[in-house]
Amino acid sequence: MANLHPVPGPLLREARLRLLSGDDMPLGSVDERVARSWRRSLAAGLAPSQSGRHAEHLSGPELRQSLACNRDLINHSQPVMEYLFEQVRHSHSMVVLADRHGTLMHTLGDADFLGKAERVALQAGANWHEAQRGTNAIGTALAESCGIEIHGPEHYLERNDFLTCAASPIASASGELLGILDISGDQRSHHPHTLGLVNTAARMIENRLFLTSCQHQTRLHLHPQAHGIGTLAEGIVALSEDGWIMGANRQALKLLGLQREDIGATPLARVLDTRFDALVLRAHQQAQQPLCLHRRDGQPVFVQLHHPAGRPLGRPLSVRSGPARTEVLGEPAVAREARDALQQLDTGDSAWRAAADKARRVAGKPIPVLLLGESGVGKELFARALHDSSPRRHRPFVAINCAALPENLIEAELFGYSAGAFTGARKEGRPGRLREADGGTLFLDEIGDMPLALQTRLLRVLQERQVSPLGGGEAVAVDFALVCATHQPLREAAEAGRFRADLYYRLNGLTLQLPPLRARSDLAALTEKLLLELSGEPRLHLAPELQARFAAYDWPGNLRQYASVLRTAIAMLDPDEHCIDWVHLGDDLRELLQRDAAPSAGAGDSAAMPAAATATLGTPPSREQKLADISRAAIQQAIQQHQGNLSAAARQLGISRQTLYRRMGQ
Numbered sequence: 001m002a003n004l005h006p007v008p009g010p011l012l013r014e015a016r017l018r019l020l021s022g023d024d025m026p027l028g029s030v031d032e033r034v035a036r037s038w039r040r041s042l043a044a045g046l047a048p049s050q051s052g053r054h055a056e057h058l059s060g061p062e063l064r065q066s067l068a069c070n071r072d073l074i075n076h077s078q079p080v081m082e083y084l085f086e087q088v089r090h091s092h093s094m095v096v097l098a099d100r101h102g103t104l105m106h107t108l109g110d111a112d113f114l115g116k117a118e119r120v121a122l123q124a125g126a127n128w129h130e131a132q133r134g135t136n137a138i139g140t141a142l143a144e145s146c147g148i149e150i151h152g153p154e155h156y157l158e159r160n161d162f163l164t165c166a167a168s169p170i171a172s173a174s175g176e177l178l179g180i181l182d183i184s185g186d187q188r189s190h191h192p193h194t195l196g197l198v199n200t201a202a203r204m205i206e207n208r209l210f211l212t213s214c215q216h217q218t219r220l221h222l223h224p225q226a227h228g229i230g231t232l233a234e235g236i237v238a239l240s241e242d243g244w245i246m247g248a249n250r251q252a253l254k255l256l257g258l259q260r261e262d263i264g265a266t267p268l269a270r271v272l273d274t275r276f277d278a279l280v281l282r283a284h285q286q287a288q289q290p291l292c293l294h295r296r297d298g299q300p301v302f303v304q305l306h307h308p309a310g311r312p313l314g315r316p317l318s319v320r321s322g323p324a325r326t327e328v329l330g331e332p333a334v335a336r337e338a339r340d341a342l343q344q345l346d347t348g349d350s351a352w353r354a355a356a357d358k359a360r361r362v363a364g365k366p367i368p369v370l371l372l373g374e375s376g377v378g379k380e381l382f383a384r385a386l387h388d389s390s391p392r393r394h395r396p397f398v399a400i401n402c403a404a405l406p407e408n409l410i411e412a413e414l415f416g417y418s419a420g421a422f423t424g425a426r427k428e429g430r431p432g433r434l435r436e437a438d439g440g441t442l443f444l445d446e447i448g449d450m451p452l453a454l455q456t457r458l459l460r461v462l463q464e465r466q467v468s469p470l471g472g473g474e475a476v477a478v479d480f481a482l483v484c485a486t487h488q489p490l491r492e493a494a495e496a497g498r499f500r501a502d503l504y505y506r507l508n509g510l511t512l513q514l515p516p517l518r519a520r521s522d523l524a525a526l527t528e529k530l531l532l533e534l535s536g537e538p539r540l541h542l543a544p545e546l547q548a549r550f551a552a553y554d555w556p557g558n559l560r561q562y563a564s565v566l567r568t569a570i571a572m573l574d575p576d577e578h579c580i581d582w583v584h585l586g587d588d589l590r591e592l593l594q595r596d597a598a599p600s601a602g603a604g605d606s607a608a609m610p611a612a613a614t615a616t617l618g619t620p621p622s623r624e625q626k627l628a629d630i631s632r633a634a635i636q637q638a639i640q641q642h643q644g645n646l647s648a649a650a651r652q653l654g655i656s657r658q659t660l661y662r663r664m665g666q
């Protein structure tokens with residue numbers, strides 16, 4: 001029944017009779033879709049009074065063949081059908097799965113209702129296409145391609161008048177109809193929510209089938225609200241490696257305003273305000289939280305990017321002017337480019353390029369790499385690119401920040417633990433990150449902060465190439481490429497006994513120094529690349545004066561700070577603005593840039609600044625700003641005093657190492 005309030009039976013029967021005698025049906029007496037279906041049933045030569053014995057029914061071998069052809073659909077539907085059946089148990093009902101021709105494949109039902117159902121052939125093998133049995137929920141859902149309820153005498157054949165049925169089509173991600181899910185029952189037990197329940201269950205099955213079909217592809221999960229991601233209401237899009245939409249569930253089509261025909265012919269950038277490579281970069285920087293993007297009509301949408309298991313999420317890709325269509329079908333463009341992922345990061349600085357050139361030579365060889373450089377210069381990004389340029393690129397890249405983990409957890413995190421190894425340990429134990437990196441690359445960031453006792457354990461793993469979990473258990477062989485990073489002068493630390501010298505010599509097969517941002521000669525190219533990656537808008541640029549000030553500033557937070565400044569400035573732009581200027585910067589940074597420029601810049605410089613900027617610069621710093629400055633200075637001083645040893649600096653400041661680490665990034 002398509003109406004919420006069932007039309008009384010006598011009225012329906014009269015309408016059906018009128019249809020048969022060629023008269024008009026009373027206006028509004030029958031739902032439009034039911035009326036259409038009655039006409040189709042009549043045109044198929046069916047009479048309401050006929051028995052239905054003429055209808056097709058598959059033989060045993062035919063049914064087995066049909067079941068084999070629909071194995072995926074049945075396997076994914078079965079658990080959902082069982083769940084559905086639990087909801088309608090004891091209501092004289094059954095749950096039915098039909099194939100795309102209307103042949104019933106699988107039924108689950110109340111024993112007392114099954115007998116009745118069998119009498120009208122609601123059983124596996126029977127065909128319920130409209131042409132066979134007239135108007136019925138399964139056949140009519142097939143014909144109308146939508147969820148529908150057919151109640152009592154809305155059925156075309158009088159013998160089915162005792163039924164109430166709700167059915168919903170199940171489609172593949174490319175829109176192909178796969179089958180129909182249905183709940184049929186005694187019309188006296190009709191419930192107004194049954195259709196909603198069936199529709200929801202059909203969407204669950206579609207999502208299960210879709211997720212299986214795109215398990216080797218990158219997926220975007222999306223919803224207008226951040227907490228809608230991960231629920232049944234989320235949209236899911238399968239993406240090619242260069243960001244073309246290759247599949248989408250119903251919710252995603254609706255959310256992005258797409259038709260089935262658009263699948264395979266639409267790049268993501270056409271429906272969202274981001275380029276795919278910029279999205280990958282942002283998703284990598286903010287892996288745990290959904291990102292807020294906008295649809296082309298300006299409405300916000302939250303998204304979360306998922307890469308197939310075993311492949312790390314995201315790396316900044318080169319920005320191309322637009323993917324060539326042929327690349328989607330041939331070898332994925334990114335897979336080819338990834339062979340020189342380091343090249344994608346190269347914006348022309350000679351010191352950086354020299355480091356990349358050396359790194360390329362050891363990629364794939366059993367030579368550990370030690371990356372040195374200030375915090376935020378891009379050591380982790382460099383390590384990822386090195387992994388992506390190596391033969392191990394299809395295996396995991398496991399990054400661990402030794403400074404951000406509480407000391408007592410690093411050991412368990414790295415080496416894993418056996419069941420019940422310590423209080424609070426997971427019952428089943430954990431393999432540990434070293435084992436997760438097997439076959440791939442292990443990246444140990446802030447290695448200088450690894451406690452001495454753990455350095456000994458790590459050294460043993462590197463020598464023996466096997467890991468023993470905490471709490472005992474068998475040693476397991478591991479094979480990973482090792483890249484470590486630190487912003488501390490590690491050799492001095494080793495010489496002073498703060499870092500194990502034997503471990504130091506094991507780690508620095510090749511030591512590479514990455515330049516700080518202030519020493520880089522490629523700021524303009526780097527800015528252009530970052531602006532494009534962060535906004536997807538090729539017209540964005542910096543006002544020349546600002547570019548000059550940026551070049552003169554010393555960027556203590558390096559690329560991390562610079563990317564964050566640009567990200568905020570982009571957010572400050574009006575929709576039709578493309579030039580980033582003073583007004584788009586935070587007050588704090590404007591003040592810093594002005595202060596740094598003051599000794600060399602004359603009054604003319606500040607005169608060139610917009611009124612809004614100079615007005616703010618003229619105001620004395622707020623109490624919060626003063627406090628922030630004092631805190632920053634104290635942190636810098638403590639780190640300097642302890643030659644970069646974060647643990648010692650944190651101890652002196654009376655804060656935890658993680659808090660110190662967090663504050664350094666602010």
Ligand SMILES: Nc1ncnc2c1ncn2[C@@H]1O[C@H](COP(=O)(O)OP(=O)(O)OP(=O)(O)O)[C@@H](O)[C@H]1O
Nearest residue numbers: 285345374375376377378379380381445559560563
């Ligand atoms: N070449 C680049 N292009 C775009 N973004 C970059 C680049 N290099 C670094 N970044 C950005 O700067 C930030 C810091 O990079 P990363 O974490 O690799 O630095 P790091 O040197 O490892 O920092 P830390 O020592 O504090 O761990 C990240 O958000 C990263 O995305």
